[in-house]
Amino acid sequence: MKRTLEQIEYQQNTADLAKFAKALAHPTRIAILKHLENQSCCFTGDLVTIFPLAQSTVSQHLKELKNAGLIQGELKPPKIKYCIHQENWKKAKSLFQQFFD
Structure with a gap:
């Protein structure tokens, strides 16, 4: 059975929503995102x-x-500068909004 474009998009959006939800399933990750949303960028050391x-715990959350x-x-040797991935952040917001509507 062939899947339609709508079915493929639905499956991809559902998979993306689950991936974003899993990443947001820890209070520290939510706090990190809230902090980054109010900053242009920051380094791991700033978050620590x-x-x-x-530092290892913060790094693990950043990795997720x-x-x-x-x-x-x-x-930015010897550091890593982190920022919100704007395109995916917008997509996550949109998918959560659709889910809750």
Whole structure:
């Protein structure tokens, strides 16, 4: 049975929504995103001073957010600068809005 374009888009959107939801399933990740949304960008070390967590813990949360596509990192040796991935952030907002409507 052939899938229609609408079915493919639905499946992709559903998979993306689940991926974003999983990344947002931890309070620290939500706090990191809220912080990044109010900043143009920041470094891992900046987040370690804001949140009472070990650098390795912050890095793990950043990795999960990056794997979900919600943030992006830019190598600025010896640091990594993180920002909201604007395109995916808009998509996540839209998918959650559709889900809750």
